[in-house]
Amino acid sequence: MSIKLSLKYLTAISIALSLQSGIKAQSQTDSLGNLRQRLTSEWEGAVLTHSLASATEINAIEFSPNGKLLASVGASQISIWNVETGEIQRVLPGHYASEIKLEIAPTAIAFSPDSQYLASATWSQGLLSPDQSIVVRDLSTGKVKLKIADADGCRQIAFDPIGEMIYGACGFGVTAWSFPTGEKLFSFDTEYAVEAIALSPDGKVMATVDANVSAGQQGERSNQIQLWQIDSDTPKLLSTLDGHANDIAQLRFTADGDRLVSSSYDGKINVWNWQQGTRDRRTNNLQSDDGIFSLSANSQLIAGNFHSSTMTNLQTGLPLINVMKLPRSQRTGILAFNPQTEIFARVQNKIDGNSQIDLWSAEATQISPSQRDNYRSLAIAKYWTNQIQTSQPLAKENIVIKPASIGTDIKEIALSALGLVEIVESEQEEVQVEYPHDDSANVTITQTN
Numbered sequence: 001m002s003i004k005l006s007l008k009y010l011t012a013i014s015i016a017l018s019l020q021s022g023i024k025a026q027s028q029t030d031s032l033g034n035l036r037q038r039l040t041s042e043w044e045g046a047v048l049t050h051s052l053a054s055a056t057e058i059n060a061i062e063f064s065p066n067g068k069l070l071a072s073v074g075a076s077q078i079s080i081w082n083v084e085t086g087e088i089q090r091v092l093p094g095h096y097a098s099e100i101k102l103e104i105a106p107t108a109i110a111f112s113p114d115s116q117y118l119a120s121a122t123w124s125q126g127l128l129s130p131d132q133s134i135v136v137r138d139l140s141t142g143k144v145k146l147k148i149a150d151a152d153g154c155r156q157i158a159f160d161p162i163g164e165m166i167y168g169a170c171g172f173g174v175t176a177w178s179f180p181t182g183e184k185l186f187s188f189d190t191e192y193a194v195e196a197i198a199l200s201p202d203g204k205v206m207a208t209v210d211a212n213v214s215a216g217q218q219g220e221r222s223n224q225i226q227l228w229q230i231d232s233d234t235p236k237l238l239s240t241l242d243g244h245a246n247d248i249a250q251l252r253f254t255a256d257g258d259r260l261v262s263s264s265y266d267g268k269i270n271v272w273n274w275q276q277g278t279r280d281r282r283t284n285n286l287q288s289d290d291g292i293f294s295l296s297a298n299s300q301l302i303a304g305n306f307h308s309s310t311m312t313n314l315q316t317g318l319p320l321i322n323v324m325k326l327p328r329s330q331r332t333g334i335l336a337f338n339p340q341t342e343i344f345a346r347v348q349n350k351i352d353g354n355s356q357i358d359l360w361s362a363e364a365t366q367i368s369p370s371q372r373d374n375y376r377s378l379a380i381a382k383y384w385t386n387q388i389q390t391s392q393p394l395a396k397e398n399i400v401i402k403p404a405s406i407g408t409d410i411k412e413i414a415l416s417a418l419g420l421v422e423i424v425e426s427e428q429e430e431v432q433v434e435y436p437h438d439d440s441a442n443v444t445i446t447q448t449n
Contacts, residue, residue, distance in 0.1 A: 039318060039319065039320055039321050040320070040321055041301070041311060041313075041320040041321060041322060041362075042342060042362040043310075043311055043320065043321075043322035043342075043344070043360070043362050044320075044321045044322055045362070046322060046344070046360040046361060046362045047360065047361050047437070047440065048358055048359070048360055049086070049343075049359050049360065049361045049437065050086030050357075050358075050359040051086075051356055051357070051358050051359075052070075052072075052081055052086055052356065052357040052358075052359065053354065053355075053356055054072060054074060054079065054354060054355040054356070054357065055074075055354055056074035056075040056077070056353065056354070056355065057074065057075065057349050057353055057354070057355050058072045058073065058074055058334065058347045058349065058355040058357065059073045059074070059105065059334075060072070060073040060106075060108070060109060060334060061073070061334055061335075061336050061345055061347060061357065062109055062110070062111065062336060063083070063111075063336055063337075063338045063339055063340075063343075063345070064111045064115035065111055065112075065113055065114070065115050065339055065340075066114075066115040066340060067083065067338045067339055067340025067341050067343070068082070068083055068084065068115065068340075069081065069082065069083060069089065069111075069115065069139070070083050070336075070345060070357070070359075071109055071111070071118060072347075072355075072357060073105065073106050073109060073120075074105070074355075075094075075105055076093070076094040076102075076103035076104065076105050077091055077092060077093055077094055077103070078091070078092040078093075078094070078106060078109065078118070078120060079091055079092075080092065080118070080139060081357070083338065083341075083343060083359065086359065089139075090139065090142055092118070092120070092137055092142060094106055094120075094122070095120070095122040095130040095131070095132060095133075095135060096130065096131050096132075097128055097129055097130050097131060098131050099129060100128070102128070104122050104128050104130050105122065106120035106121060106122050107121060107122045107123055107153075107154075107155055107156075108120070108121045108122075108154070108155065108156045108157050109121075109157075110157045110158050110159055110166075111159070112136075112159050112163045112179075113159060113161060113162060113163040114163055115139075116138065116139060116140065117136050117137065117138060117139065117145055117163075118136070118137055118139055119134060119135070119136040119146075119157050119159065119166060120134070120135050120136075120137075120157075121133060121134045121135075121153070121154040121155070121156065121157040121168060122153055122154070123152060123153025123154055123155050123170075124152055124153045129153075130153055131149065132147045132148065132149050133148055133149060133150035133152075133153045133154045133168070133170060134146070134147070134148040134150070134154055134157060134166065134168055134177075135147055135148075136166070136179070136180070145180050146166075146179060146180050146181075146182050147182075148166075148168070148177060148182055150168070150170045150171060150175075152170060152171040152172075152193075153170065154168040154169055154170035155169045155170075155193070155194060155195060155196075155211070156168070156169040156194070156195075156196055156197050157169070158197060158198075158199045159179070160199070160203045161199075161201065161202065161203045162203075163179065164178065164179055165177065165178060165179055165185065166179050167197065167199065167206070169193075169194035169195070169196070169197045169208070170194075171193065172189060172190065172191065172192060172193055172194075173187055173188055173189040173190050173194065174187060174188055174190065174194060174197060174206065174208060174228075175187040176230075186233075186234075186235065188228065188230075188235040190208055190210060190226065191210070192210040192211065193210065193211040194208050194209070194210060194211065195209050195210060195211035195212070195222065195247070195248065195249075196208070196209050196248060196249070196250060196251045197251065198251035198252050198253050198260065199253070200253045200257050201253060201255060201256070201257040202257060203230075203231065204229065204230065204231040205227055205228065205229060205230065205231075205238070205274075206227075206228045206230050206235075207225055207226070207227055207228075207251045207253070207260055207262075207274070208225070208226045208228065208251075209222065209223075209224065209225050209226070209248040209251060209262075210222050210224075210226075212247045222247040222248065223242075223244040223245065223246055223247055223248055223264060224240055224241070224242055224244075224248075225240060225241040225242075225248065225251065225260070225262060225272075226240050227239050227240070227241070227274060239277060241260075241262075241272055241274065241277060243262075243270050243272075243279055244262065244264040244268060244270065245264070245266070245268070246264040246265055246266040246268070247264060247265050248262055248263070248264050248265075248291075249263050249264055249265045249290070249291035249292075250262065250263045250291055250292070250293065252293075252295055254295055254299035254314070255295070255296075255297055255298065255299045255339075256299045258273070258299070259271055259272060259273060259274065259280070259299070259314075260272040260274040261293065261295060261302065261314075263288060263291035263292070263293055263304075264291055265290065265291050266291070267287045267288050267289055267290065267291055267305075268286075268287060268291075269283070269286035269287065269288055269291070269293060269302070269304065270283075270286075271283040271286070271302075271314065280317075282315070282316055282317040283302075283312070283314065283317040284317070285317065286302070286304070286306070286312060286317070287306065287307065288304030288305045288306055289304075289305035290305065292304055292305055292333075292334060292335065294335050294336045294337050295314070295337065296314075296337045297337060297338075297339045297340065299314065300313065300314055300315060301313060301314055301320070301337070302314045303335050303336075303337060303344065304335070305333070305335075306319065309321070309322060310322055310335075310346075333346050333347040333348050333349065334346075334347040335347065341361075341363065342361060342362035342363045343359055343360065343361050343362075343363075344359070344360045344361075344362070345357055345358070345359055345360075346358050346360070410433060410441045410443060411431060411433050411443060413443075414431070414443035414445060415431065415445065418445050419431075419445060420447060426449050427447070427448065427449050428447070428448040428449070429445065429446070429447050429448075430445075430446040431443065431444070431445050431446075432444045432446075
């Protein structure tokens with residue numbers, strides 16, 4: 001009797017253990033599935049739609065608020081690109097210095113909220129003193145709409161949310177002018193030259209950081225963010241944020257206005273709940289080469305020259321799977337999200353002094369992760385017979401003649417890799433070729449039996 005009871009207990013224990021291991025295995029599978037889902041983004045299947053070639057090195061890019069234009073700053077000019085066609089729509093000159101009779105490259109650009117005007121700014125650098133610190137041009141005609149002269153020039157500029165004011169980080173502080181009249185409205189002194197500014201979406205708060213042009217106390221202030229209330233007659237300092245060990249390079253409010261993102265030249269990125277003065281711990285490990293970053297229009301993503309991925313979820317701090325990842329040696333380019341459409345721009349500056357802007361679209365391929373998982377990846381290169389590398393000579397009768405993996409016939413290239421070499425009576429093969437874009441083709445090969 002005791003033997004039977006022991007057997008029952010052993011059986012019960014074995015069943016319990018098997019169930020427990022099954023539950024654990026299922027839990028691990030679910031965790032991996034959830035993690036895969038959290039790392040997936042619409043940019044996983046993004047398509048390169050245009051590569052815009054520039055004869056000069058590009059220092060900055062910015063999309064227009066309506067998403068239709070892209071401005072790039074070169075050595076002494078600004079190129080306006082049509083995002084849809086990839087063509088240059090207009091070329092605008094830089095800032096002129098009459099004393100030395102040279103064009104000076106703009107240091108900052110800003111579109112008006114209606115995308116009709118583009119403002120550019122530059123500042124005095126040694127002997128290069130511009131005649132005009134800020135120039136605003138009508139993009140439909142290229143004509144100058146407003147010119148503002150300032151002795152020291154302006155490092156950065158920004159339009160207010162409704163396009164009736166222009167802010168400039170000029171000299172030792174920030175100045176506001178009426179647009180398009182150019183009437184000076186107010187200014188506030190930050191004691192030292194301002195390196196960067198960012199305006200909240202509602203236009204009520206401005207973040208500033210001082211430039212580190214000398215050592216000492218100012219060097220300490222160059223890694224401190226000041227928050228100013230500017231929606232009153234007299235702007236006032238609300239608070240300061242400390243959290244960078246090095247000079248701050250860039251400031252941006254998220255589109256919803258809830259957070260402020262800052263980066264320093266050592267690459268460290270902080271995401272702030274600026275109203276509470278705290279940093280988001282989930283994004284504490286963000287590090288982008290040169291402190292370069294861009295925020296998506298929905299405030300969900302941040303792009304940068306990150307070590308593991310080009311894009312990161314701004315809510316979770318997790319890197320996202322995408323096709324724009326570059327080798328480490330090339331992760332220094334300027335980049336930007338389009339504020340209206342799922343388009344992403346990335347600059348590659350080349351050794352010869354030229355530049356290239358790659359435009360990626362996430363809307364070109366809408367393949368969900370569940371659909372994508374139904375396909376198995378193949379190393380197609382090994383299927384091209386003519387490219388097989390072998391140290392042993394092949395017998396003549398064993399060589400299968402196929403087209404190479406290059407050429408002008410898209411259908412033949414695909415068939416040379418995956419097509420049936422010799423179709424027998426019970427086999428069928430159908431081939432369809434579609435051209436979703438001018439620079440891409442989809443070849444579908446269906447094989448039966």
